[in-house]
Amino acid sequence: xxxxxESGGGLVKPGGSLRLSCAASGFTFSSYSMxxxxxxxxxxxxxxxxxxxxxxxxxYADSVxxxxxxxxxxxxxxxxxxxxxxxxxxxxxxxxxxxxxxxxRYFQHWGQGTLVTVSS
Amino acid sequence: xxxxTQSPSTLSASVGDRVTITCRASQSISSWLAWYQQKPGKxxxxxxxxxxxxxxxVPSRFSGSGSGTEFTLTISSxxxxxxxxxxxxxxxxxxALTFGGGTKVEIK
Numbered sequence: 001x002x003x004x005x006e007s008g009g010g011l012v013k014p015g016g017s018l019r020l021s022c023a024a025s026g027f028t029f030s031s032y033s034m035x036x037x038x039x040x041x042x043x044x045x046x047x048x049x050x051x052x053x054x055x056x057x058x059x060y061a062d063s064v065x066x067x068x069x070x071x072x073x074x075x076x077x078x079x080x081x082x083x084x085x086x087x088x089x090x091x092x093x094x095x096x097x098x099x100x101x102x103x104x105r106y107f108q109h110w111g112q113g114t115l116v117t118v119s120s
Numbered sequence: 121x122x123x124x125t126q127s128p129s130t131l132s133a134s135v136g137d138r139v140t141i142t143c144r145a146s147q148s149i150s151s152w153l154a155w156y157q158q159k160p161g162k163x164x165x166x167x168x169x170x171x172x173x174x175x176x177x178v179p180s181r182f183s184g185s186g187s188g189t190e191f192t193l194t195i196s197s198x199x200x201x202x203x204x205x206x207x208x209x210x211x212x213x214x215x216a217l218t219f220g221g222g223t224k225v226e227i228k
Contacts, residue, residue: 045209046219095163104211106169107166
């Protein structure tokens with residue numbers, strides 16, 4: 001069974017930093033691109049970032065480019081999101097999501113999410 | 121970036137109703153569209169991919185259609201478990217994925 005478990009969320013002041021992690025199990029992690037998708041309270045879904053299976057291709061939404069960094073460790077079956085220069089508008093539940101099959105770019109598996117709150 | 125516009129934003133319906141949700145893309149995305157269902161406090165669930173392919177395990181009352189810029193998600197006979205928010209997502213643009221704003225299906 002595919003499992004994605006996010007951690008690392010919490011309360012942080014504007015301008016601060018936070019690192020999210022996603023622990024993956026139940027599939028060959030190194031074979032799939034991985035993604036972060038967020039959802040602000042009461043709002044819709046927003047794709048944040050993607051990383052290819054070997055980390056060769058990395059993409060970001062314009063709203064986080066230059067502030068967030070996605071990375072992965074295939075040996076540890078883990079995905080990360082380093083978030084710097086956080087703003088109030090970054091407050092959201094952050095989901096780790098796996099594509100359905102290599103290169104498909106839609107999300108078949110999701111974690112339960114971790115809440116990031118940016119507030120003074 | 122490709123913009124995705126869903127309508128309506130809220131829909132009131134009764135059990136047994138046929139429900140249709142529309143998603144429009146700002147440019148052609150061929151059939152590279154997925155639909156998700158999300159319930160409060162839960163992660164989204166994949167329903168449809170490639171515009172009309174039903175994800176394994178999803179009830180057959182859900183169907184998707186369309187290509188190019190206009191797409192629909194249809195629930196043929198609304199069930200109590202279907203009251204939720206639905207999102208479309210384009211994946212034609214490899215570098216920038218985008219979701220629609222969502223359609224909340226409420227009990228009438």
